Amino acid sequence: MGGAESLARFFETDRRVVRIALTRVEGSSPREAGTEMFVSKAGLWGTIGGGQLEFRAIDAAREMLEDGCLARTIDLPLGPEIGQCCGGRVEMSLARMGEADRRAAETREGLSQAGRPHVYVMGAGHVGRALADLFQHCPVRCVLVDPRPEELARSPAAVEKRVSAIPEVDVANAPRGSAFIVLTHDHSLDFLIASAAIERRDAAYVGMIGSRTKRAKLRAFMREHSDPGLFEDLTCPIGAGGSADKRPAVIAAFVLAEVMARLTCGAASPALRHASEEDAMPDTSDRAGAHA
Known part of the structure; x- marks a missing residue:
């Protein structure tokens, strides 16, 4: 999801959202450091590159929504062990979002759209x-x-x-x-x-x-x-x-x-x-x- 649907509208559908961000990228990766996406219980906005990398990140985010965990970090090699062959490695931060986090994300998206x-x-x-x-x-x-x-x-x-x-x-x-x-x-x-x-x-x-x-x-x-x-x-x-x-x-x-x-x-x-x-x-x- 994303593009046609505004990020603000996505946040309105469910206030319980986890932000996933690529914080470090080594070697070949589907997206660059700084890329972010947002996960609610039933929806998605944005993408960090798809494939097993994204599937695992979404599963981890939804686990956080279920168990109440506020933040975690995942370090993942993009190799055969997860069914990808990029050959790189990524570190992701996952965090539950509060009101200030949502406003900051909307501001970043607005600046991106304007540019x-x-x-x-x-x-x-x-x-x-x-x-x-x-x-x-x-x-x-x-x-x-x-x-x-x-x-x-x-x-x-x-x-x-x-x-x-x-x-x-x-x-x-x-x-x-x-x-x-x-x-x-x-x-x-x-x-x-x-x-x-x-x-x-x-x-x-x-x-x-x-x-x-x-x-x-x-x-x-x-x-x-x-x-x-x-x-x-x-x-x-x-x-x-x-x-x-x-x-x-x-x-x-x-x-x-x-x-x-x-x-x-x-x-x-x-x-x-x-x-x-x-x-x-x-x-x-x-x-x-x-x-x-």
Whole structure:
């Protein structure tokens, strides 16, 4: 559990909760030191990595809820003796939570949420809605932007939905390090938004749905209206490295991986950086009209 459910709401369901935190990690481990999760009699919030490591921690936490123990420490090798092969070792602290502990945990979660990178999905068509469905489960703040309120209303995703007549303003006001995925219903609008995002020079990712032809047209547009030297910071087509499948859900899955890799790993230049690569570029066709 977690993500869609707020930590505060989780605490409201049962005040008797144990906090599990990884206090020391040696070698290979599914999560890093400082990772925490919360366990009640019937619920869970967060994860310390799953597998036998997490199962044993949950069992120990629930034993504490039954026997009244206030705190304990577990030192666990992640080897064959517990059915894992990470090869590392972790130390975990388990503690019953009081009111002050719960407030502190909510504060930490709030700070973590506030520090999440922004992902702007510029267009609420088929692919845009599919992207919002996926990003709602990721550690990002996803904003779905479209001038058409009726299209935004079709998205059931738990993300921010913003009606915007001039999306370039949303691009200009976005925080540093944001990601922009451009897939509106209008090619001219795509060009304006993509150019505005590239010209910021501080975006973590700028991608535009389309084909080699559309990419070439944007380059010509930027030669007339902007700095053409910035064009190489654009990823277009988006999600083209994984599959030629043009179904919206498939496109969205590959774009999600592309964006999250950039946000979490500081990926280097986009795969399609240089004009000389365009001939070898897979033509995923101009999907903006069909799916955006």
